[in-house]
Amino acid sequence: MNVWFVTGTDTDAGKTLVTSGLLYAARQQQLSTLGLKPIASGSQATPEGLRNSDALALQHQSVPPIHYATVNPIAFAPAIAPHLAALEAGQLLEVSAITHLLRETLSQTPRDFTLIEGAGGWRVPLNAQEDFADLAMALELPVILVVGLKLGCLNHARLTAEAIRADGLVLAGWAGSVVDPAFAANTARFEANIAHLNAKLAAPCLGIVPHLDDPDAATAAPYLSLEPL
Numbered sequence: 362m363n364v365w366f367v368t369g370t371d372t373d374a375g376k377t378l379v380t381s382g383l384l385y386a387a388r389q390q391q392l393s394t395l396g397l398k399p400i401a402s403g404s405q406a407t408p409e410g411l412r413n414s415d416a417l418a419l420q421h422q423s424v425p426p427i428h429y430a431t432v433n434p435i436a437f438a439p440a441i442a443p444h445l446a447a448l449e450a451g452q453l454l455e456v457s458a459i460t461h462l463l464r465e466t467l468s469q470t471p472r473d474f475t476l477i478e479g480a481g482g483w484r485v486p487l488n489a490q491e492d493f494a495d496l497a498m499a500l501e502l503p504v505i506l507v508v509g510l511k512l513g514c515l516n517h518a519r520l521t522a523e524a525i526r527a528d529g530l531v532l533a534g535w536a537g538s539v540v541d542p543a544f545a546a547n548t549a550r551f552e553a554n555i556a557h558l559n560a561k562l563a564a565p566c567l568g569i570v571p572h573l574d575d576p577d578a579a580t581a582a583p584y585l586s587l588e589p590l
């Protein structure tokens with residue numbers, strides 16, 4: 362297996378930072394890479410069409426290069442829940458159609474290391490019946506959980522890990538990203554929180570990204586490792 366689904370404890374948990382950092386680390390090992398953001402809300406209009414910053418970051422870490430539309434086939438302008446953005450655009454997001462699209466991409470673009478980033482967290486809806494979780498389940502992908510390290514993350518991380526396993530998928534690993542520097546200000550407390558996550562998530566830790574002044578794939582990569590996957 363060389364494809365993983367990346368979810369998070371929430372929106373703004375650091376999924377894109379960790380995903381692009383892992384892809385960067387893979388590239389440093391001379392692996393071919395692919396980062397996909399199949400559904401993106403929060404996109405800017407450009408002469409080429411809608412562009413989403415997560416998808417652009419993942420496209421940038423995909424080597425050999427790949428077309429934007431392959432990385433992000435479904436884009437909406439408003440930065441809102443994707444099922445509502447779809448509704449406003451007169452579209453219906455369906456797991457079966459998205460699964461078909463992704464299977465095609467994965468078979469036509471085989472890479473050593475592929476990451477598919479969701480949007481928000483595990484139970485973010487795609488439509489009234491289906492969630493991003495259903496997409497990961499349909500594709501039978503192992504899951505990487507990105508924990509946005511801030512007060513409240515222990516509960517969010519444990520609930521998400523429980524949900525992933527209850528849905529029958531493998532939690533292949535987790536990574537932390539210090540989204541709130543105050544959470545890491547006291548080293549002993551921070552380490553106790555990380556120890557709790559390690560104990561309770563019971564999956565390998567791919568790394569802890571500290572709060573970075575200039576967060577991007579290159580600055581996050583040194584804190585991340587693909588090896589446990």
Ligand SMILES: Nc1ncnc2c1ncn2[C@@H]1O[C@H](COP(=O)(O)OP(=O)(O)OP(=O)(O)O)[C@@H](O)[C@H]1O
Binds near residue numbers: 372
């Ligand atoms: N370790 C960190 N240090 C500094 N800034 C961070 C860190 N982790 C995340 N951020 C910043 O927090 C914001 C949210 O991170 P990111 O875009 O990776 O979240 P996400 O989980 O991908 O959200 P979405 O659900 O919108 O895809 C970004 O501006 C990012 O640069």
Ligand SMILES: C[C@H](N)[C@H](N)CCCCCC(=O)O
Binds near residue numbers: 401402440442480481
């Ligand atoms: C626009 C934002 N950055 C994300 N792409 C979408 C987050 C959806 C969250 C939905 C929810 O859980 O309430």
Ligand SMILES: [Mg+2]
Binds near residue numbers: 376377
């Ligand atoms: Mg993101």
